[in-house]
Amino acid sequence: MKIEETEKEIIEEFEIFGDDWEAKYEHLIDLGRSLPLIKEEFKTEERIIKGCQSRVWLNSELRDSKVFFTADADAIITKGMVALMVRVLSEQKPEDIVKAKLEFVDTVGLKEHLSPTRANGLVSMINKMKADALAFIK
Amino acid sequence: MKDLKNIRDQFPVLNQKINGYDLVYFDNGATSQKPLSVIESISNYYKASNANIHRGVHTLSRTATELFEKARKTVADHFKVKNDQQIIFTAGTTDSINLVVNGLSKNYLQKGDEIILSSYEHHSNILAWQLWAEENGGKLKVIPLLEDQSLDYSKLEELINQKTKLIAIAHVSNTLGVITDLEKIKVLAKKNNIAVLVDGAQSAPHMPVDLEKLDVDFFVCSAHKMYGPTGIGVLYLSEKWLKDLQVSKPGGGTIKTVTFEKTEYAENALRFEPGTPHIAGAIGFAAAIDFMNAVGMQTIFEHEHELVQYAQQKMSEIPEVIVYGKSNNKAGVISFNVKNNHPFDVGTLMDKYGIAVRTGHHCTQPLMQCLNIQGTVRISFAIYNTKSEVDFFIEKLKKVITMLN
Secondary structure: OOHHHHHHHHHHHHHOOOOOHHHHHHHHHHHHHHOOOOOHHHOOHHHEOOOOOOOEEEEEEEEOOEEEEEEEEOOHHHHHHHHHHHHHHOOEOHHHHHHOOOOHHHHOOOHHHHOOOOOOOHHHHHHHHHHHHHHHHO | OOOHHHHHHOOHHHOOEEOOEEOEEOEOOOOOOOOHHHHHHHHHHHHHHOOOOOOOOOHHHHHHHHHHHHHHHHHHHHOOOOOHHHEEEEOOHHHHHHHHHHHHHHHOOOOOOEEEEEOOOOOHHHHHHHHHHHHHOOEEEEEOEOOOOOEOHHHHHHHOOOOEEEEEEEOEOOOOOEEOOHHHHHHHHHHOOOEEEEEOOOOOOOOOOOHHHHOOOEEEEEHHHOOOOOOOEEEEEOHHHHHHOOOOOOOOOOEEEEOOOOEEEOOOHHHHOOOOOOHHHHHHHHHHHHHHHHHOHHHHHHHHHHHHHHHHHHHHOOOOEEEEOOOOOEOOEEEEEEOOOOHHHHHHHHHHOOEEOEEEOOOOHHHHHHHOOOOEEEEEOOOOOOHHHHHHHHHHHHHHHHHHO
16 A cells, blocks of 8 residues: 555544544554554664653664564554554655655644654654665665 | 632633633643733833843933842842842853852862752753763762652761762752752751752742741742743852852953953852843843732742642542652642553643643653653642642543543
């Protein structure tokens, strides 16, 4: 599935909640619980994304010209956001990851997680995912 | 008399909805909201009296100077300081501490000297000392915590030796709300001829502070936590240190005479206030102090204490909640966690209900290491907070716990 297609799927998935933010967050929390975990050996100090209030670990690997991301976070809401990003960007070509606009975050009403206070480090995580993808191109 | 409705009406920012809910502002430890009198004093200053102060011969400059110096007097009176020159305007608590560290490092602190801090210091009252220590072979020693997260004063005496030059300590812990027993510190400090710096960032907003009675060497605080503007704070110097503290931040306005060979610095507070000061800030700060005194510092303390007791009681009925700082001697702050949940998750969901709390390490990472936790959720009160806000907070906290588990 292409990045935009996954984004569309997520938008549709969140549409049923309408303005019910509690239901939306409950779904996000469920997504966090279902995130396939990063291997314990990858949860190292170097893989922690800096500047986050909750700790986020990210591992990137290139296989068959596609980037595979695995990640974990110690806060469940952050983990839900991380799960969404992994779902959208993992198993994609590095060129597509670098270009991805990720507008779905705004559309599904989770834009506050992209705020510059970086309290949850989602922006840092997206930047790291893109930087890792870029490194695979070079 | 305390008229909460009337007090709340003076804070326009409180009258708004966040995510469809009435704003509940419980992040006063980070910064308090500002009453109309403060906002208007700043606005009026720029509308009617703005000019650069000191040295100006024209009328506006004289008016601005008078307002600025009147503000100094207001701060001095508020803290019961007879000589208003002992009140230095700085950019805030952090700036004040840096002025002290850098000033003392010129002639008071010697290589290998030791400073005593507490386990619950804010980073602001650690880093400048640490930097000095790293550069000068100095050493920082730490007063440990007891089980109830108050300080273990019985250990203080054994930390002191002939190299101990200063005790730098928070009056109230910004993370736990625990009030430091300064009398116990002072007895040992006086006996051993050690200087004492009190970080009043979290005491000055919440309780009466009488610096004449407190009788310490340095006291520092920030206006913006006291209903005043950001960017201005206080460094109080004892009579001795007003004479002895060395200038470390020189600049315009601090001098008596200057030649290219040698400068003679002013003998009063101006010595420590280089450049054009935050004039509007000082005027707004004075208005904030007038506001606090119109309500009464004792009234503020009692009101917030009542809210803390009330909230802690309600929180103790929720089995998933762990409250830190179990000591009863607290001012305006409660730190807690929900078992098995990250403070960030709790804070994020509380915000969705319009409740502003703070989460994380609160700039006290060493304290977090002592408690062996990543962070906490902190609620902190001001005079405008109400019991019904606490009730709403408790109701939503229970909801959040259900959502997360």
